[in-house]
Amino acid sequence: MPRYEFRCRACGDTFEVNRSMAAAGEPASCPQGHADTVKLLSAVAVTGRSGGGAPAPAAGGGGCCGGACGC
Template sequence: MPRYEYRCRTCGETFEMNRPMAESGAPASCPAGHDDTVKLLSAVAVGGTAAAPAPSGGGCCGGGGCC
């Protein structure tokens, strides 16, 4: 189940909740009970693969002898 991060606009506390993706936009109360919260954007990648390796050889300064 995905984990979402929220921030309370009333007290400023940041907290996380596990909830289904279908409920990601639903209101969330902070641990202190305040209802004025906002979902934060996550920097975690959702899919894909690791970064591709850097190309080697050829091109300027990549082994092409232009330097």
């Protein structure tokens, strides 16, 4: 189930709520009991490499696309 981050405008607390995507836009109450909250935008960083691929070309490899396509 997706997790959404909220911030309370009254006390400044940041908290997370697990809810379905269909309920993503519904308001959430602060754990301190305040109702004036705002949903925050989350930045998701995906890192890692898939195995078995060729390494990325070194910077300055030349060509129109850094030398990766052999043009």
